[in-house]
Amino acid sequence: MAKTRPSKSKSKSKSKSKSGKREKSVLNSTGAFSTNPHATTAPSTSNSNPPIAKLDEDLLAEATALLHESSSPDAALPLLKKYLRTNPNSPQAYDLLGEAHIELGDIEAAFAAFSHSASLDPEGQVPPVGTGPEKFLWLAQLSSAETAVVYYERGVEIIKRWLSTPTALDPAATAERGLPKKLVSALCGLAEIYMSDLCMSPDAESLCERYVTEALLALPESAIALQTLASIRISQQRVEDAVAALKRAFDGWKGLPPAHEDVPPYADRVNLSKLLIETGEYEVALEVLERLKEEDDQLPDLWYLGGWCLFLLGEGEKESKGGEGEWEESWEAAREWLENCLLLYDALEWEDEGIRDHAKEIMSNIEKELPEGMDEGEGAGGDGEGGEEEGEWESDDADDEMKD
Known part of the structure; x- marks a missing residue:
């Protein structure tokens, strides 16, 4: 069985986040919704003195392009504020303002902007009167559980109305x-x-079933819906059903290029590997992680999960009768993944101390049985000294043959 190993050159990036803050672990994050309002294209300016309304339209179009096409929220922000001075009742501008604040890490200001948009467009009307459901989905992600439910349900209601x-x-x-x-x-x-x-x-389980059923009816092959179904089945201790859903989720996109619209976001695929590890599907989890590593190898969570997965795989090989000699290879590979995890953790000033501590614990357990620097082929618990003597004897024979 071929083992999954990292490439020879380990990731040793010393770059820190652009904001200078500690980066957040993707294992503790939720997926984001892109509001992506559709601003009108900036009109041609054939008139040397265009009316104020036309200038405002250009201003909003420019801010939209800076935010969505150039990924420059800091440049879009002053344009949006300028636009709002003359158009204080524009839900579209407030949605864009909320997005810009999200990108810049100002969650409080983002919540205020989306809340104001919701007050101007409570029914989620069609543009240009309103901006639709996205602001409610953003507000759900920025709220505590009970309030998030209200916002999510409002967003769902509006989306269903639009689709119908x-x-x-x-x-x-x-x-x-x-x-x-x-x-x-x-x-x-x-x-x-x-x-x-x-x-x-009291109705938590029935609500989970209801929501995931609705999601699968809307998009039967949705990887996100299938992963959510798997999470529910794991909580119900229906592991076989969970595994079936996870494999179905992976099969839906594994042959597609990363940029394909049916490939889930990177963070969701990291979560897929986590769920596969949780259900003991180590080989499939490693296949997912290897694909992710090819796309972006600068995420400590990725290397941590790979190391944890390889350690568990080796542990199973060690305990099984047919696993003789294979577990050492898995654990050596695990050590390499975990070393990369810790290198990136320090370089990026990662905030999830849990993965750092667990990575060190796993490496300590590996070190007890496979000390780093052990000669290749010298297994734990084996007669390492005898193996060394055998190697020396072969070398002496070879010297004698050369002399003759």
Whole structure:
């Protein structure tokens, strides 16, 4: 069985986050919704003295391009504030302002902007009157559990209304906004809340089933919905059903290029590997992690999960009768993954101390049986000294033959 090993050159990036802050672990994050409002294209300026409204339209279009096309929230922010001075009742501008603040890490200001947009457009009307459901999905992610449920349900209600009345929005615009996927994400977000923060609610399990069923009816092959279903089945101790859902989720995108629209976001695929490890599907988890490593090898969580997975795989090989000689290879590979995890953890000033501590604990356990620097082929518990003598004897024979 071929082992999964990192490349020879280990990641030793010393770069820190652009903001100078400690980076957040993707294992403790939730997926994000992109509001992506559709601003009109900036009109041509054939008139030497265009009206103020036209200038404002250009200003908003420029801010939208800076935010969505150039990824420059710091440059978009002053333009949006300038636009709002003359257009204080624009929900579209407030949505963009919220996005800019999210990108810049100002969560409090983002919440205020999305809240103001929601007060201006409580029904999630179609542009240009309103901006639709996305602001409610953002507010859900920025709120505590009980409040998040209210916002998520509001967003779901608006998305369903839009999808049931296709004439309300241009079909091309509906497809571009990805409303079915946003519906699935919101429903799965609700299920996750009732699996975690509100798990003690008397109707938590039935609500989880309801939300994930709705999500799968909307998009039967959605990887996110299938992973949420697997999480529910794990909590119900229905491991076989969970594994079936996880493999189905992976099969849906494993043959696709990373940029394909059906490939889930990077963070969701990291979570898929975590769930596969939790259900004992180590080989499949390593396949997912290897693909992720090819896309971006600068995430400590990635290397931690790979090391943890290889350690568990080796542990199983060590305990099984047919695993003789294979577990050492798995544990050596695990050590390499964990070393990369710790290098990146320090370089990026990662904030999840849990993965650092667990990585060190696993490495300590490996070191007890496979001390670093041990000669290749010298297994733990074996007669390492005898192996060394055998090697020396062969070398002496070879010298004698050369002399003759």
